[in-house]
Amino acid sequence: MRKTKIIATIGPSSRKPEIIKNLIEAGVNIFRLNFSHGDHEYHKKNIEIIRIAAKESGKIVGILQDLSGPKVRIGEVKNPIFLHEGEILEIYKEPIMCEKKNSVAKIYIDYPQILEDLKIGDLIYIADGAIRVRVIEKHPSKVITQVIIGGIISSRKGVNFPGAEISISALTSKDKIDLEFGIKQGVDFVALSFVKDEKDIEECKEIIKKLKGNQWVFAKIETQKAVENIDKILNVSDGIMIARGDLGVEVPIEKVPIIQKEIVKKAKDKGLPVIIATQMLTSMINSIMPTRADVSDIANAVLDGADALMLSDETAVGKYPVQSVKMMVKIIKEAEKIYNYEMETHPHVSSDYAIAYSSVILAKDIRANKIIVFTKSGSSAKRVSRFRPASLILANVHDEDILRKLTILWGVYPYTVLSENQEPENMVKEFVKRAYRDKIIKENETLVLTMGYPVGKVGSTNLIRILKQEQIKEIIGL
Structure with missing residues (x-):
């Protein structure tokens, strides 16, 4: 019997009752509800479908609530802005017309208080690190940056601040409302996004305790600060999720595999469950067969001793959600044959x-x-x-x-x-x-x-x- 567990994300491709039941039969142990998308009625319906499908299948199935967290994004950009190396990008606290004039571009972000925390020399990554700028001046209403790596800026692109001392809480006001909803619905696990240190986990646990919940709280490791504070985070968490998407933006991408292995070992030594997430089977979003690289990635995560592997877009919006789970089961079973129990x-x-x-x-x-x-x-x-x-x-x-x-x-x-x-x-x-x-x-x-x-x-x-x-x-x- 397979030892490594599988988490599947619910989305448009997988939320029909018959597909959820097929996913359970294929080998899903836990369903992830991504609270970056959908309202409470949407998630409530999904929870009901999962519970009914699990009962009909005679299987024990868990539900993980993944809180959206303070994902920082650029505001509305009417026309794409082309940035080139050496040009100036001004980032404003208040909404403005996002535009570029005379080699100076202007944008705003949806968490303006973060600009207060930035220092001269701090790096800012835009669009998953495709665009990179450095802070050169600070003003009451904006920060001025210089472009290191150019690219095209469009609406709602993500913004990261690798290594910066950001004071914003990992739990937003939206997260707190969502968390209360999740507790009332009886979700089993809560994943807290953009954790910086142990205080974020303690705050989440305190809310759960106050609301008389008993959910296990998983710290999502996806920032440079979380990597630096991993030992303190492990001391207060019920589990760890290595979220390699934003983590690969926050730290040099070549370091991600090493960080993954180190955190898996630390979590195991603490007796805490650890999830490996993001791009496990990306090649199967649009293809019936995975790439050799994806297969190797899954096998290596199994051999490292991860408790669970998570599918995101593969089951949420992919063309082959059930086939993706079946393929992951095959790879896991094959890798477990040579797991070094000694x-x-x-x-x-x-x-x-x-x-x-x-x-x-x-x-x-x-x-x-x-x-x-x-x-x-x-x-x-x-x-x-x-x-x-x-x-x-x-x-x-x-x-x-x-x-x-x-x-x-x-x-x-x-x-x-x-x-x-x-x-x-x-x-x-x-x-x-x-x-x-x-x-x-x-x-x-x-x-x-x-x-x-x-x-x-x-x-x-x-x-x-x-x-x-x-x-x-x-x-x-x-």
Whole structure:
């Protein structure tokens, strides 16, 4: 069974009920709702369709709310502006007529307060870095820049400020409204865009707590500042998304693969799920077959040990959404055949991870191909997943909300919801009977179990048990 999870973005190409159901059957574990597009009614309808399709498919499927964040854009440009190296570009705080006269171009941006934070010498990238300018003067109403790399400016092009100390919050007023909507709709994960430091994550978590939500918050790493502050961000996040699109603008593009590998390793060492996003299968937006480069990119992300890979335009607006997922499944399965489980040994683990690590070592030594985790909050499943066992991790919980959250974790198969008002032995018997009936386990298997006593208490995982073949047969009545 595939261990690396797949996230698919919902959009015009994929929001019909039959396509969503086909995507689930093809292998999607989580659907992403991109709040840079669509209103609340649009997203509410998508959530309803996803929940119905998941139920009809008999699959556990998660939903990720991706907040738009403070994406800075140029205002309306009536006629395209051609910039050449050495010319002057003035960027205004207030809306103006965007035009060019006598080698001096004028534009405005939709987050004018950012101009206050800029310093002489700071770089500004426009249109994903295709156009680059440097700040040479600051004035109360504008900044004056000189063009380093020219190009054509048109309406709503994105603007980046690599390395600049920007004070604007990652959570905009729109994001806060969207977040409240997402919590009410019961989304499972929230991805926070343009994170700079740990304070952005803490602010988001505080809002979720105040609104009585329990969503896991993923920090999107797509700015130079986020890369610099990655250790502090990891300390407060529930997971990480490496958003390579804007990241490839903010940092030299040749550094992106190295940054990706370093962050994946740091996240794994922390026991946090990590998503690789952006341009995983771009070639399949308009083609039934991917390029060799895309195939290699996916395979390398799998071999790095990423928890999940995300499809964006491929499923949102592409011509072949279902085929893209099927292709990703094929590539993942092939790469996982040579995954180096031996590299996941940890000679020194904390007491919090001792049971999880011991269960992985035990499963390997006795050749148990499944580790059964009984968990209240999902933490035990997350801890076992951290050590990337060759054995499949079957998770049993007491709450369906927690079960859906486990869809993001590497190697974890969110299986069933069990009553917590029973003795451990009865819980084990209930699991075995269900799993055998559903053909999840076989009578000739040996299983490693982890659970806590007393049952139903968060953080109480303190038991490891081996369930032998004869014990399984006795429970199922063979």
